[in-house]
Amino acid sequence: MAxxxxxxxxxTIENLLARARRDLSSALGLQSVEARIEAQALLxxxxxxxxxxxxxxxxxxxxxxxxxxxxxxxxxxxxxxEPIAYILGKREFYGIDFRVSPDVLVPRPETELLVDxxxxxxxxxxxxxxxxxxxxxxxxAVSIARHRKNALVTAVDKSSRALQVARDNxxxxxxxxxxxxxxxxxxxxxxxDLIVSNPPYIAEGDGHLKDLKFEPICALxxxxxxxxxxxxxxxxxxxxxEPGGWLLFEHGFDQGASCxxxxxxxxxxxxxxxDISGIERVSGGRRLT
Ligand code: GLN
Numbered sequence: 001m002a003x004x005x006x007x008x009x010x011x012t013i014e015n016l017l018a019r020a021r022r023d024l025s026s027a028l029g030l031q032s033v034e035a036r037i038e039a040q041a042l043l044x045x046x047x048x049x050x051x052x053x054x055x056x057x058x059x060x061x062x063x064x065x066x067x068x069x070x071x072x073x074x075x076x077x078x079x080x081x082e083p084i085a086y087i088l089g090k091r092e093f094y095g096i097d098f099r100v101s102p103d104v105l106v107p108r109p110e111t112e113l114l115v116d117x118x119x120x121x122x123x124x125x126x127x128x129x130x131x132x133x134x135x136x137x138x139x140x141a142v143s144i145a146r147h148r149k150n151a152l153v154t155a156v157d158k159s160s161r162a163l164q165v166a167r168d169n170x171x172x173x174x175x176x177x178x179x180x181x182x183x184x185x186x187x188x189x190x191x192x193d194l195i196v197s198n199p200p201y202i203a204e205g206d207g208h209l210k211d212l213k214f215e216p217i218c219a220l221x222x223x224x225x226x227x228x229x230x231x232x233x234x235x236x237x238x239x240x241x242e243p244g245g246w247l248l249f250e251h252g253f254d255q256g257a258s259c260x261x262x263x264x265x266x267x268x269x270x271x272x273x274x275d276i277s278g279i280e281r282v283s284g285g286r287r288l289t
Contacts, residue, residue, distance in 0.1 A: 137169060
């Protein structure tokens with residue numbers, strides 16, 4: 001097989017992909033389909049964002065020395081466990097390509113549930129104010145703003161570096177504004193019709209955090225039971241919501257009951273919703289009038 005006997009200087013597209021697939025499978029335990037997808041994504045990027053069809057059509061061609069070394073350095077980072085989204089600088093979410101960097105969380109597919117639930121509650125006409133707390137890369141705020149041009153979305157984060165990424169992701173939209181704010185701190189006196197958030201919710205010291213070591217810890221973990229940020233949001237949100245307005249937030253797989261309990265003191269119609277894996281992932285309620 002060409003891939004098996006390819007020497008070091010045989011940097012054809014086919015050989016590079018075959019070796020990268022083997023390395024990705026053995027170093028990260030990726031299944032063969034996943035290893036193929038990642039190898040192709042890295043090489044497409046190294047070749048200047050060419051299409052998947054380009055790789056197939058040119059598989060016996062040799063890449064330039066510069067492209068080869070760029071590919072090797074990206075592969076090296078991935079083999080050490082860095083998320084591929086950081087290496088490529090982008091990740092798809094809600095059908096849109098978002099820029100991401102190590103200053104923000106890698107977008108997760110389960111967060112699309114939060115966008116779905118928000119959109120169900122935002123009319124397609126008329127003014128409507130949405131607040132996204134801890135926007136990070138801006139995926140939730142930007143997805144909402146794109147689908148509801150009539151809504152004005154305010155996206156806040158306490159990290160100015162995260163906000164730079166979010167601003168870039170929202171640069172084509174006129175109905176979104178970005179504010180540097182530690183939760184509600186810079187929003188005193190403002191009121192919203194809907195508040196959404198994907199806050200940090202993993203418990204400090206949770207073993208799961210070691211698998212997430214490339215991502216910003218302040219976006220992941222919050223207090224001994226992981227609920228510190230959620231408690232703060234539930235506590236303060238009624239003061240910033242219009243009567244009857246919804247609060248919706250993402251949480252961990254085992255936090256649904258605790259979140260409903262916290263919500264029940266200040267909110268009506270409280271509930272939890274399951275993500276694509278059947279896990280309670282978002283909880284919320286409406287401000288009591
Ligand atoms: N869903 C992420 C995880 O458990 C955590 C995201 C968050 O804390 N908001 O990997």
